[in-house]
Amino acid sequence: MDLRHDMLTHGVNIVAAQHEGRRAGLAVAWATQAGTDRVVICVGSHSATRELILGSKAFGLSVLRADQLDVSRRFGTQSSRDVDKFEGLACHTAETGSPLLDDCGAAFDCVVEAVHDRDGVKLIVGRIVSAEFVRESYEPLLYREGDY
Numbered sequence: 115m116d117l118r119h120d121m122l123t124h125g126v127n128i129v130a131a132q133h134e135g136r137r138a139g140l141a142v143a144w145a146t147q148a149g150t151d152r153v154v155i156c157v158g159s160h161s162a163t164r165e166l167i168l169g170s171k172a173f174g175l176s177v178l179r180a181d182q183l184d185v186s187r188r189f190g191t192q193s194s195r196d197v198d199k200f201e202g203l204a205c206h207t208a209e210t211g212s213p214l215l216d217d218c219g220a221a222f223d224c225v226v227e228a229v230h231d232r233d234g235v236k237l238i239v240g241r242i243v244s245a246e247f248v249r250e251s252y253e254p255l256l257y258r259e260g261d262y
Contacts, residue, residue: 125254126186128176129155130200130213131166137213138163138194141186143257145175151242153224159234162194171226172210173240176218178255185215186255208244219252220245 130139140163144156153175157164167173178186189199204216208223215221224240231237 124257126178126182126190126257127155128174128178128185128189128215128218129157129163129167130174130176130205131163131170131172132207132211132213133166133170136166137198137200138166139189139199139213140194141178141190148239152227153222153240153242155238155240157236157238159236164236167226167238168229168236170210170212172212173224173226173238174208174210174212174214175222175224175240176215177220177222179219179249180253180255182218182255208246210243214246217248219249219254220247222246 124143127142127145128139129142129145130137140161142155146154148154157167200213205213206216208214210223210225212223214223222242223244224242226238227241228239229236
């Protein structure tokens, strides 16, 4: 089977966490709503952000707009171990202390409810504890493998 990553359409989101004075974030296309108050994200084994999510038991999810490809590339092409991806970007925290972008389509503050491990990839179920609709309406940024 020849399975490509761009066979399904995915919105691009920034997943971020903060723990013990460190913050990290990454661009993910594999995030989905799982009911009215839950989201599921998929984070690979080498992610610095995953370490902070598991340590803090929380994460923020900022939904990117179609005009935010530059933000997506910033969070999707370098490691939080090497650079502060938030430098120069306005962000804030909500209830969990996880970073949320000020400029995005919508933002969700989540606590980790469950973690499922599958071949080194963690499927993380988060319960939404607060939601911010930054824009009344917006076109979401869609993932295309050629953009990275």
